[in-house]
Amino acid sequence: MAGLQIRGVRKRFGDTAILHGIDLDIADGEFVVFVGPSGCGKSTLLRTICGLEEPDEGTVAIGGRDMTQVPPAQRGIAMVFQSYALYPHMTVYENMAFALKLAGTPRDTIRDKVLAAATSLRIEPLLERKPKELSGGQRQRVAIGRAIVRHPEVFLFDEPLSNLDAALRVQMRIELKNLHRTLRSTMVYVTHDQVEAMTLADRIVVLRGGKIEQVGAPLALYNRPDNLFVAGFMGSPAMNFLRGAVAPGDDAGGVPPADGADGGTIALAAGGRVTLPPAAGLPAGAPVTLGLRAEHVVVTAPRDGAVDGTAGGIPARVQTVELLGDFSYVHLQTASSGETVVARTASGIDWQPGQAALVTAPAAHWHLFDADGNARR
Numbered sequence: 347m348a349g350l351q352i353r354g355v356r357k358r359f360g361d362t363a364i365l366h367g368i369d370l371d372i373a374d375g376e377f378v379v380f381v382g383p384s385g386c387g388k389s390t391l392l393r394t395i396c397g398l399e400e401p402d403e404g405t406v407a408i409g410g411r412d413m414t415q416v417p418p419a420q421r422g423i424a425m426v427f428q429s430y431a432l433y434p435h436m437t438v439y440e441n442m443a444f445a446l447k448l449a450g451t452p453r454d455t456i457r458d459k460v461l462a463a464a465t466s467l468r469i470e471p472l473l474e475r476k477p478k479e480l481s482g483g484q485r486q487r488v489a490i491g492r493a494i495v496r497h498p499e500v501f502l503f504d505e506p507l508s509n510l511d512a513a514l515r516v517q518m519r520i521e522l523k524n525l526h527r528t529l530r531s532t533m534v535y536v537t538h539d540q541v542e543a544m545t546l547a548d549r550i551v552v553l554r555g556g557k558i559e560q561v562g563a564p565l566a567l568y569n570r571p572d573n574l575f576v577a578g579f580m581g582s583p584a585m586n587f588l589r590g591a592v593a594p595g596d597d598a599g600g601v602p603p604a605d606g607a608d609g610g611t612i613a614l615a616a617g618g619r620v621t622l623p624p625a626a627g628l629p630a631g632a633p634v635t636l637g638l639r640a641e642h643v644v645v646t647a648p649r650d651g652a653v654d655g656t657a658g659g660i661p662a663r664v665q666t667v668e669l670l671g672d673f674s675y676v677h678l679q680t681a682s683s684g685e686t687v688v689a690r691t692a693s694g695i696d697w698q699p700g701q702a703a704l705v706t707a708p709a710a711h712w713h714l715f716d717a718d719g720n721a722r723r
């Protein structure tokens with residue numbers, strides 16, 4: 347059993363504080379993915395877990411045992427890097443067998459373990475080849491196989507698929523998911539790829555500037571981000587944001603849905619109003635930001651082609667249309683505030699750059715953030 351408990355981990359490089367006190371529990375067998383902007387400390391945190399970096403403060407426990415001072419090789423973990431880090435002069439078999447050999451494992455046991463891992467990764471035909479004779483995807487399989495044979499309780503992955511082309515990434519992503527299901531080991535994974543994070547993770551940890559912004563199941567983060575940063579970071583394209591203020595009174599009129607909901611009305615800088623369910627608890631005049639995912643934006647043509655009316659939606663103009671096959675992204679600019687809105691539509695062929703449009707969305711899909719950027723629900 348090997349869950350992870352990270353407590354108060356701080357790390358500086360020179361004068362620069364990189365990790366600002368990380369507290370995180372990862373359950374045994376859980377698949378946790380770290381995401382965040384470049385330089386936010388994802389790899390440093392991963393390297394601290396595996397012991398390649400020593401924290402200035404705080405502790406890392408694995409399987410309930412404090413490992414903060416234990417060398418990497420004795421932590422019961424295996425790390426798979428973006429660069430594969432295979433030994434070029436050894437065959438695939440020798441690369442996979444190396445750690446077991448060092449540990450004095452009997453030759454027959456090594457053979458059984460290497461063959462079992464090679465079978466599960468479908469690389470048995472490659473066992474006698476050298477790394478330079480392999481494709482990127484095959485090398486990455488060998489790197490993963492080398493980790494598997496050690497039967498680690500925890501796998502750490504640092505952007506393992508980022509050197510692969512798009513098709514191979516998809517294939518390896520599915521294989522990693524299957525591997526996790528089979529091995530049931532704890533896995534911690536760093537990536538820049540939103541789709542990898544969403545599809546692989548039991549829970550995603552969003553880091554920013556060496557601090558945890560939010561931890562949660564992928565869809566929980568996507569549907570209920572705690573703040574503007576997480577809302578803007580999770581999802582591609584990024585969530586649309588529109589500035590506004592709480593309107594005095596409850597004189598909703600203008601932007602639908604006003605679907606009977608009795609609640610706070612937000613006057614948008616872009617024109618129009620949005621009536622949200624109650625309980626946001628903000629006073630009249632309070633500045634807010636409204637968030638809306640591209641798939642929830644409804645774009646309609648104004649009846650008279652004008653963009654100055656406030657009834658029926660936020661007046662906007664189409665800027666660009668990206669036709670992506672079965673759907674399109676329509677990029678719009680609001681007429682009065684100049685804010686941008688991206689809409690995902692089933693077919694973008696109806697829209698042309700320069701065309702007037704009205705933007706609306708059902709009340710339930712608007713996200714409300716206060717002036718501090720915190721979600722108000």
Ligand SMILES: Nc1ncnc2c1ncn2[C@@H]1O[C@H](COP(=O)(O)OP(=O)(O)OP(=O)(O)O)[C@@H](O)[C@H]1O
Nearest residue numbers: 359360364382383384385386387388389390391538
């Ligand atoms: N050994 C080191 N010495 C000095 N600074 C370092 C060292 N390792 C990392 N850093 C700095 O620490 C910060 C965090 O780096 P880290 O690699 O953890 O970020 P990251 O979130 O993984 O970034 P990326 O997504 O770009 O890989 C960066 O500013 C980086 O330059």
